[in-house]
Amino acid sequence: MIKRQTTINSIFRISGTGLHSGATVTLEFLPRREQGIAFVHKGRIIPARYDMVDDTRLSTMIASEGASVSTIEHLMAAFYFSGITNCLVYIDGSEVPILDGSAWEFYQGLWKAGVYEFNEDNVYLKVNRPIETSQGDAWVRIKPLNTLDITMTIEFRTPVGRQRKRVMDVENAFSIINSRTFTLMEDIEEIKKAGLAKGGSLENAVVIGANDIVNPHGLRYRKELVNHKILDLIGDLYTSGYRILGKVEAFRTGHHLNNLLLKELFSSEENYSVY
Template identity: 40%
Template sequence: MQNTIKSPLSFDGVGLHSGTPVRLTVLPAPASHGVVFRRVDVVDASNEIPALWNHVRQSPLCTRLVNSDGVSVSTVEHIMAALVGCGVHNAVVEVNGPEVPILDGSSAVFVRGLLSTGLKRLDSPVLALRVLKPVEVRKGKAIARISPHETLLIEFNIEFEDAAIGEQKKTLNMANGSFVRELSNSRTFCRKADVDQMRANGLALGGTLENAVVFDGDNVLSPGGLRHRDEAVRHKMLDALGDLGLAGMPILGHYQGFRAGHALTNNLLHALFADKNAYEVVECDPNMAARLPGAGVHWGEIPEVA
C-alpha cells in the first residue's frame, strides 16, 4: 500500500549556490497525492510545484523544478532520493526559498529524519511504472538507458581525469533497504578547478569542504577524506534515484548511466513517456511491492552519518 510520513519534520541549512539560510519541512500527504514542493515564501503566485519529470527546467548543476507561474525550487535530487529510497510515496515538501538546503551534501540527514518520524500506511495500492522495452538517450559520450527488469536496478559508470576519482563502476538493486545502507551518505563531489570557476560566476556560494567532496588531481581536499572508496559513483547513483523519482511513481527497470547527469536522466524520462509501448502502469501486489525502491528499509534503525 502507499505510504506517507507519520508527522512533519524540518531541516535547516543553506542553499548550495545562493549560500542563504533555508528551512525545508516535509509534511504528510494523502494517498495518490504524490510529492509536491511548496514555496512558502511565495505569496503573489502559485507556490506549489509537482515533483514530476515534465516540470524540470534543465540545469547543468542540479535538478530544478518550475511550475506554470515560473516559481521554482532547485537541488531537489537529494530529498527526492531520500523519499524514494525510504518508500515514501506522498508528501508535501515546504521550502522557504528557491533552493533545498544542501546539508552535508548527501541524503543522509534527510534519511535519518524520515526513519525517525516513521511511515504511515495509506488505504490505496501502490502504482508502479514497469519498463517493457529498452529506451536510450545520448549526448556526446554520455549515455542513459532503461530496460526491463523485475526491480529498480541502477548501474553507473564514471570517468574523470583526476586520479583521486578515475574510473568507477557500481550496480545496485534499490530494494532490500540498499539505498539507506549503501548510497544515502555519499556526498556531492566536484573538482577544485570547477569550484573556482563556479565561485567566479557567483555560484556554489554555500559550498564548503564539509558539504561536498572536493578533488584536486591525486588529492581529496575535504577533511576526513572519503566515506566510501567509490563515493563519487555512489553519489551519482543517489542523484539518479532522485531524478528517476520524478517519474511520479516507483520504477521497475534497469537504469544504466555512463557519464550521465541530471539533464540526461530527465531526457530519458521524456523519451520513455513519449513511447506508450515502452512502459505500463501496474497495481502492485505484495510480491511486486517487495521489489520496489524503499522495500526492506528497517524503520527505527537509524544509520550513522559518517
C-alpha cells in the first residue's frame, strides 16, 4: 500500500493503435510535481478527472476546450496498480492506444520507469456513507470499508452467461491487469458501421462468437471477461483523483454509471474523507 504521493522516476514512451480511430498514437510519460494524472493534448492540459469526462458511450473520454482524449480507462487502471498518483501524459492523438486490450503494457512501462515518492499524502479517499447509482437493471454502489473490495457481476448471452467475481485485495489483484477487453461478434458490425473500432482485431480484443471465443488461444483466465469489467471500473474510479477505499458492488455497470457514481460521491463533502 502506498502512503504518499508518487510520480515516475524516468521518462518513457509507448506507441500503439487507437481502437476506435485506428490511428497510431504515441504517449510520452513525464514526472509531475502537482497531484493527479493529466493528459497534454494540443497544448492543453486535461486532468484525468471524473468532472472532465465528456463521453462514456464506448470508453471513458475526457475533454477540455476543444481537446479530448478517449479510452483512458485501461491506462488509469495501470496508474492505480503501479501506485503512481502524479504524472503528465503527452499524447499526439485523441485516443489512448489499445495495445493488447488490457492494462499490461502500460503497467510494465510504469513499473520499469520506477517510483519517486513525495512527502505529501492525501492519496486515499474513504467513503463515509453508501452511494448508489443505477440505470435500467444496471447498478453500482459503494459502502464504507477500510480497503478496496470489488464484487462485479456481468451478464451476456451464451456462452458468457452470468459471471460474478469478488476481489478483496484489489491492490494486489494482478490477474485483473492483463485481462482484455471483449465484444460480441454481432456488435462488431454495428460499431464498425458507426465508424468506430477501426483498429479492432483479435490482437487487442476477445471476440465472443455464437458458441465459443473466436480468438485462437481462447481466454487468458476463465473469468477474464468479468476481470476486464473490474479493470474498467478501477480505471474509472481512479478518475476520482484518489485511491478509493470502500466496498464496491456492481451489476452490469459501465463507464457511464461509474462516472455518475463519482459525481454522486463528490456531490457532498460529507460523503467522503481524504487522507
